[in-house]
Amino acid sequence: MKHIIFLLLLPLIFSCSRNDSNGGYEFLTDMVYPVPYEAYSANELMKDGKTMQLPPKNTIARGKMPFPYGVGLDEAKRAGRELKNPFPKTKESLARGGEVYKNYCLLCHGTQGKGDGPLIPKFPNPPSLTGKRLLKYSDGRLFHIITNGSGDMPSHGEQIYYKDRWFLVQYVNFLQETFRKK
Ligand code: HEC
Numbered sequence: 001m002k003h004i005i006f007l008l009l010l011p012l013i014f015s016c017s018r019n020d021s022n023g024g025y026e027f028l029t030d031m032v033y034p035v036p037y038e039a040y041s042a043n044e045l046m047k048d049g050k051t052m053q054l055p056p057k058n059t060i061a062r063g064k065m066p067f068p069y070g071v072g073l074d075e076a077k078r079a080g081r082e083l084k085n086p087f088p089k090t091k092e093s094l095a096r097g098g099e100v101y102k103n104y105c106l107l108c109h110g111t112q113g114k115g116d117g118p119l120i121p122k123f124p125n126p127p128s129l130t131g132k133r134l135l136k137y138s139d140g141r142l143f144h145i146i147t148n149g150s151g152d153m154p155s156h157g158e159q160i161y162y163k164d165r166w167f168l169v170q171y172v173n174f175l176q177e178t179f180r181k182k
Helices: 002-015 073-082 091-104 138-150 163-179
Strands: none
Touching: 073 138, 091 163, 138 163
């Protein structure tokens, strides 16, 4: 019995090494080394010898769209004048907007947009999305606020896809609808 235990433990002795930079004996190396090139490795297939390449000119990454507006009130107003929602409102787009709202905005702005989300008052009070002032905001202006942020509100251009931000604008409009009629 003792001999069997010794034999079973024998690999442990050989799997270690005094040399810190030696990884020891490798068993099943399938997932240790990646099949694709490492991002920062040299690459003889590329003209400049690098694996990582800049995106080709005049291309846009999937799900991204350039947004040539700066931060601040003037730029928000300019976006408000110049931008239109390129996506038609459908049942699906509105549902998607609601989903995005739930995940990214509700925390501060609350389920109905009243500015009473679970993070309030730990975070400075956001204005009511259905208040008189914000009812006047055009789609482009809302899109600008969501994309670049506004005052204390952080920007969401990096977290939320271009299309979803426009669906979100539709959802904010939807929250505002009943208050517009009053
Ligand atoms: C971390 C909390 C927080 C989150 C998340 C957040 N907001 Fe805000 N929002 C604020 C605060 C605070 C203000 C007021 C900012 C100020 O005026 O300084 C604000 C302002 C606004 C305004 C009005 C801006 C103006 O011109 O007065 C709109 C519209 C708005 N938010 C929409 C959204 C939408 C849509 C989302 C979801 C993507 C969102 N917010 C996510 C906190 C938040």
